[in-house]
Amino acid sequence: MTVAVLEKQLYDVLNAVVLKKMADISAISEATARDDEDVKTAMETLGERSLVVMVGESAMPTDEAVAALVTAAAKHYDEVRQDTVIAQVADKFEAVNQRFLEAMSAWQQVDVGGRKVANDHQDSSYDAKIIDKMDKLVSRLNRQLEVLAERDPRFGTYSTRFDRAMCLVEGGEIDYVSSPTLDSLHNIWFEFHEDLLRTLGRARKE
Amino acid sequence: MEVVAEGYNTFETHKSPRGVVKYLDSPQDVISLIQSGTLTEYILLVRGGTTTFLAPALSTGAIGVITMSGAPESHLGILSREFQTPCVMTAHLTNSDSRYEVGNSDEAHFDEIAKTLEGMTVQLDCAESEVGKVIAIS
CATH class of the missing domain: 1.20.120 (Four Helix Bundle (Hemerythrin (Met), subunit A))
Known part of the structure; x- marks a missing residue:
């Protein structure tokens, strides 16, 4: 199965979650310079793709998150x-x-x-x-x-x-x-x- | 009681945590352990000082850490001092000649340590300035 490469907004949000390891929406918003609502929407999409999991109010990356970022970074930063x-x-x-x-x-x-x-x-x-x-x-x-x-x-x-x-x-x-x-x-x-x-x-x- | 492994001590402390060694190989291992509510029963074994996925475990109450590579000046070393979590870095088995060398250690080195220590009940002795000890207590 071919997995779609993360678009840039999703990359930025997932990247921030992976960097912080465990973070709430406001911390991700600040790190990405995006609105809370945009980050929430992105987080829902990332959750649906099994790339983040919520532990209480905090998001944590799943095992697949880094691989998804590595693939996307190769494209976005070529x-x-x-x-x-x-x-x-x-x-x-x-x-x-x-x-x-x-x-x-x-x-x-x-x-x-x-x-x-x-x-x-x-x-x-x-x-x-x-x-x-x-x-x-x-x-x-x-x-x-x-x-x-x-x-x-x-x-x-x-x-x-x-x-x-x-x-x-x-x-x-x-x-x-x-x-x-x-x-x-x-x-x-x-x-x-x-x-x-x-x-x-x-x-x-x- | 036998010293089964030794390594760099990240900071001198009289805390001497005791627990079963649990090898954490991935972010999911850390998430599962935190969600299980049993984090404080374990001494956490990870591969390196740059094993960044361990950070949530430290911030949620990990009692002790062993790494198989990395220096006390690394990110994990700095975090262990901040959280005052005893940490033995670049641990080697006392009954083995295998030692970690940057960029020159094969999988067998890490496998040997993980297989030997995982599941063992140990106590960390981090009372000395430079050397941290892993002591088997069962």
Whole structure:
């Protein structure tokens, strides 16, 4: 049986569900810059195609979701994948990504006499250095996001989310650095990385 | 009590969760486990630190995780510290010479670990800074 390739709106919604793993309608709407009603309609269609399942108020992807996205991405992003400028953006990101992950681990744990212990966030100068490093890395990524957004505007939503999270962090709400339950810098970064890999048909380096 | 596997400890903790090892291979495995209401009975075994489909299990109360590849700096390592869920990464069997190598480990490496640990009742010991231990208790 031939399965229809997901049209772009369904791709965007399903992609957001897969990136977030578990998300309600409003979170998907924000990530896709679409109205709640459009997302609800798309979600119903995706449910009928057994690509998402609702667990309470949250949508989760089924086993078939990623395969459907991979097939659709190959079609929707064929031109982007041939674009040497985008290939350079992706290559640059890999280096920035490693530095971001190291900064995130340094945010969570500090080295005390060779032992890693949880950062209790009592040393404000230490935290400020890490936040400054993350700010620079996010700024570098934002320049890459601008290039990507010229090919697909949905990549612009990441810049909006980064700006908001960074403002909150700099305003003292430091949970927005790494909390897995907020739209934190780490969550946004991770979603972008996975999104980029799928868009370009690349494999994640372990 | 025997140490059956060891790996990188993602963070030092005196939490020492105990449960039956359950291998999760797909998003559907995670959905089924969450919906079963038995999530906290299991220590979750997954293939890698980039096994992103595990995130919902962590946010809904997973008690412990073992991975067969990946580093503590990976996404899953970062999440395990955020959720304070003990996690042993790139675990290897203590009675086997097989070790994970990036881009150079075949299926047999993962199969051996999954087949050995799945269904075993274990306790995670993550009290040391660097090394996390998987201890068989039955």
